[in-house]
Amino acid sequence: MQLATRTTCGETVYQIESSRQVLAVGAKLREFRLNRTVLLLGLTSLLTDISSEMVTVVLPLYLVLSLNFSPLSFGILDGLQMGGSALVRLVFGYFADRFRRPKEVACLGYALSALAKLALLFGTSWTAIAGFIVTDRIGKGIRTAPRDAMISLSSSKDELATAFGIHRAMDTAGAMLGPLIAFGILIVAPAAFDAVFVVSLCFALLGVGVIGLFVRHEPNADGASGAKPVNLGQAFGLLRTPGLGLVMMAGAALAVTTISDGFIYLALQQRLDFALGYFPLLFVGTALAYMILAVPAGRLADRIGRPVVFIGGYGILLAAYAVLLLPMTGAFQIALCVALIGGYYAATDGVLAAMASALLPAELRSTGLALLSTVTSIARLVSSILFGLLWTWQGMDVAAGIFMAGLGAAIVLSVMILKGRTAHAK
Amino acid sequence: MRNNTSGARLILFATLATLCIGLGGAYVVHAVLRPGSAGLLGPPDGGKAVFDIARDGQGKTLVVFENRASGPDRGQVAVWDINSGEWLRTMMPLTCARVHYAGGHGLCLALDQDNPAAFAAYVFAPDTRVLRKLVLNGLPSRARVSPDGRLGATTVFSSGHSYSDVSFSTETNLVDLESGMVLANLETFSVTRDGSPFKSEDFNYWGVTFASDGQRIYATLATGGETFLVEGRIDSREFKILRENVECPSLSPNGERIAFKKRIGVESWRLHVLDLATGTETALAEERSIDDQVEWLDDARVLYSDGVDIWAANADGSGKPEVYIGHAQSPGVVRPPVPSG
Numbered sequence: 001m002q003l004a005t006r007t008t009c010g011e012t013v014y015q016i017e018s019s020r021q022v023l024a025v026g027a028k029l030r031e032f033r034l035n036r037t038v039l040l041l042g043l044t045s046l047l048t049d050i051s052s053e054m055v056t057v058v059l060p061l062y063l064v065l066s067l068n069f070s071p072l073s074f075g076i077l078d079g080l081q082m083g084g085s086a087l088v089r090l091v092f093g094y095f096a097d098r099f100r101r102p103k104e105v106a107c108l109g110y111a112l113s114a115l116a117k118l119a120l121l122f123g124t125s126w127t128a129i130a131g132f133i134v135t136d137r138i139g140k141g142i143r144t145a146p147r148d149a150m151i152s153l154s155s156s157k158d159e160l161a162t163a164f165g166i167h168r169a170m171d172t173a174g175a176m177l178g179p180l181i182a183f184g185i186l187i188v189a190p191a192a193f194d195a196v197f198v199v200s201l202c203f204a205l206l207g208v209g210v211i212g213l214f215v216r217h218e219p220n221a222d223g224a225s226g227a228k229p230v231n232l233g234q235a236f237g238l239l240r241t242p243g244l245g246l247v248m249m250a251g252a253a254l255a256v257t258t259i260s261d262g263f264i265y266l267a268l269q270q271r272l273d274f275a276l277g278y279f280p281l282l283f284v285g286t287a288l289a290y291m292i293l294a295v296p297a298g299r300l301a302d303r304i305g306r307p308v309v310f311i312g313g314y315g316i317l318l319a320a321y322a323v324l325l326l327p328m329t330g331a332f333q334i335a336l337c338v339a340l341i342g343g344y345y346a347a348t349d350g351v352l353a354a355m356a357s358a359l360l361p362a363e364l365r366s367t368g369l370a371l372l373s374t375v376t377s378i379a380r381l382v383s384s385i386l387f388g389l390l391w392t393w394q395g396m397d398v399a400a401g402i403f404m405a406g407l408g409a410a411i412v413l414s415v416m417i418l419k420g421r422t423a424h425a426k
Numbered sequence: 427m428r429n430n431t432s433g434a435r436l437i438l439f440a441t442l443a444t445l446c447i448g449l450g451g452a453y454v455v456h457a458v459l460r461p462g463s464a465g466l467l468g469p470p471d472g473g474k475a476v477f478d479i480a481r482d483g484q485g486k487t488l489v490v491f492e493n494r495a496s497g498p499d500r501g502q503v504a505v506w507d508i509n510s511g512e513w514l515r516t517m518m519p520l521t522c523a524r525v526h527y528a529g530g531h532g533l534c535l536a537l538d539q540d541n542p543a544a545f546a547a548y549v550f551a552p553d554t555r556v557l558r559k560l561v562l563n564g565l566p567s568r569a570r571v572s573p574d575g576r577l578g579a580t581t582v583f584s585s586g587h588s589y590s591d592v593s594f595s596t597e598t599n600l601v602d603l604e605s606g607m608v609l610a611n612l613e614t615f616s617v618t619r620d621g622s623p624f625k626s627e628d629f630n631y632w633g634v635t636f637a638s639d640g641q642r643i644y645a646t647l648a649t650g651g652e653t654f655l656v657e658g659r660i661d662s663r664e665f666k667i668l669r670e671n672v673e674c675p676s677l678s679p680n681g682e683r684i685a686f687k688k689r690i691g692v693e694s695w696r697l698h699v700l701d702l703a704t705g706t707e708t709a710l711a712e713e714r715s716i717d718d719q720v721e722w723l724d725d726a727r728v729l730y731s732d733g734v735d736i737w738a739a740n741a742d743g744s745g746k747p748e749v750y751i752g753h754a755q756s757p758g759v760v761r762p763p764v765p766s767g
Contacts, residue, residue, distance in 0.1 A: 009603065061537065063616035064523050064545070065501065066567050184541030185454055191521075192457035209442045211433040266595075280543065395627040 037154035041169030047207035053178025085141040093145040093370025102146035108419025109143025114204035152357035164350030165298020202257035226401035254380035257406035289342020297346040480552035490527035495753035529575025535566035559605040572636035579634035633674035674719035685720040731755035
């Protein structure tokens with residue numbers, strides 16, 4: 001058995017090659033199990049997203065009725081949350097690697113988010129709501145990186161983006177079903193928010209059941225290698241991983257110049273002046289496009305190169321901004337914009353995780369992915385604050401114009417960075 | 427061996443799934459069947475109301491408010507006769523997120539009966555019959571009815587589509603309560619500051635208060651991180667800026683003073699009263715941060731909610747605030763008509 005290195009479209013791929021028939025059969029069997037892990041993790045995310053989106057979509061209504069809460073208060077609560085959840089993410093990402101227990105750590109995260117719903121069921125005070133939001137987010141912070149690490153470790157290196165695409169498609173399907181189920185309940189039982197929370201809890205428990213009972217963390221060959229547990233020094237050494245810093249730089253530069261969907265939808269609404277009641281439809285439309293395109297985009301990324309698709313995704317986003325600035329109006333503009341944003345998600349979210357996974361050593365996969373998502377989420381936060389300020393002071397057109405120029409520059413920069421990485425890797 | 431464990435896991439999961447589906451399904455059925463006041467709006471099937479504000483409240487000063495005491499009638503509109511001396515609340519068959527009543531009309535911001543994902547404004551009569559519905563473009567924030575009961579103002583948070591959204595935008599509409607027509611979105615009013623036109627993309631209005639002439643209004647205008655008190659007229663659709671750092675103004679019954687909340691820090695306000703003739707501001711004795719639009723009980727005392735109870739405080743800053751109605755919010759004071767002349 002020998003370890004061969006081959007380079008495809010800027011991606012350095014390590015592959016185990018062997019002439020032995022037995023090993024080939026073994027690889028086939030393993031491949032079967034990999035897909036099983038990805039599918040089961042996808043199912044877990046689907047159930048969990050049904051659960052969390054059910055709550056997310058009714059929470060503003062519930063809080064106005066039960067707590068006299070203003071949306072402004074959420075913003076502040078949310079801002080305070082960001083820092084804490086980033087720390088939790090890094091710490092538990094490291095634990096997952098240190099104890100080689102990504103499944104158990106992810107499981108803990110899913111269980112915490114499920115338990116958080118109890119705060120909604122048994123409390124109506126400010127503290128109960130704050131407790132729910134904090135616990136829910138901590139759970140999300142804990143589980144994301146170990147789960148993505150399991151997805152990547154159970155897939156072969158040249159199918160990483162496809163594996164993430166499958167997972168994201170299932171995840172998004174859950175995000176679409178959740179609001180439908182919640183509103184279905186509120187239609188048959190008006191104002192029965194408690195029923196929404198109970199059903200949400202049920203879906204969350206099913207999600208925990210799937211990962212806890214059926215997911216087996218059986219990493220592929222390079223995931224199983226290395227006998228000694230990692231230490232903190234190695235975790236910090238991650239920063240020196242060849243190429244990782246560049247990928248993070250590109251990811252952050254692109255994220256910081258990205259306008260959050262909320263603003264894009266608001267801009268669409270202001271431009272076209274449709275009733276705000278239709279707002280949720282924009283999210284549904286985007287999710288639908290994302291769900292449909294996630295797997296094809298992943299496959300394409302595995303074929304022609306992940307950086308190409310990843311940066312291309314931001315090109316699609318730029319096109320969505322351009323649609324926003326066009327003088328034409330009407331349903332077509334909305335549909336086009338929503339489809340483009342869905343395409344942007346499909347081409348970027350899972351593909352970035354795949355790009356980073358391919359660079360990260362198997363024994364530090366969770367830590368590395370946690371680091372990456374922390375960097376990009378901070379960049380997104382900065383972007384949303386900047387855009388909000390620009391919109392407030394200069395108006396929508398100026399703000400969008402500045403961000404478009406910034407995104408264009410970030411795309412050029414990323415092409416240079418990721419090209420440089422390829423040259424460096426060669 | 428492996429088959430055994432995976433079989434056991436399958437059974438365990440099947441049990442979990444049965445429990446979850448059973449529990450969730452049973453709870454939804456329970457929610458559908460239970461007699462709930464949550465969706466209650468108006469007397470059931472044209473039945474008679476227990477209380478008619480116009481008929482039973484004649485000659486009395488009443489407070490119409492939202493009951494927040496836990497129990498099945500939490501959220502229901504209630505009436506309290508301030509002279510009865512009893513802590514008796516009469517429940518009305520209306521459940522609202524915000525309510526205000528004055529001059530023969532009430533405005534109830536509640537879950538839309540036809541769309542579970544939205545709120546609507548319901549105009550109701552003194553006997554709580556629902557007269558008409560107005561669609562709201564967001565989450566309810568404030569409701570006000572003019573003293574003569576002809577006009578109403580609704581404020582909603584228009585970008586509150588997601589609880590993690592930090593952007594903040596309000597929509598305040600003036601409504602003709604007789605016809606149910608929206609007269610104007612306040613953002614269409616022209617604004618002057620020190621005599622010259624003042625305009626910006628980011629104008630947000632909230633907290634309308636009506637003068638007794640039915641034409642003059644005051645409101646909060648927010649722009650560029652500052653808030654202003656604006657005074658204007660409905661017929662000419664004009665506002666002029668009076669002063670800075672005034673939120674949720676409320677005009678006293680005699681029209682001489684304005685109670686408001688003054689921002690003293692991030693998410694922190696102190697109640698003040700402004701004398702319109704002299705321009706002097708007086709801090710009220712309430713030392714906690716209050717986020718509510720004050721209601722005048724009479725020309726000397728104001729009512730407000732701290733999120734739990736309705737409190738009363740002297741408008742001249744003297745004395746100590748006290749709980750006026752426990753477990754309640756959204757007070758609206760109904761006064762007997764002042765004899766003209």
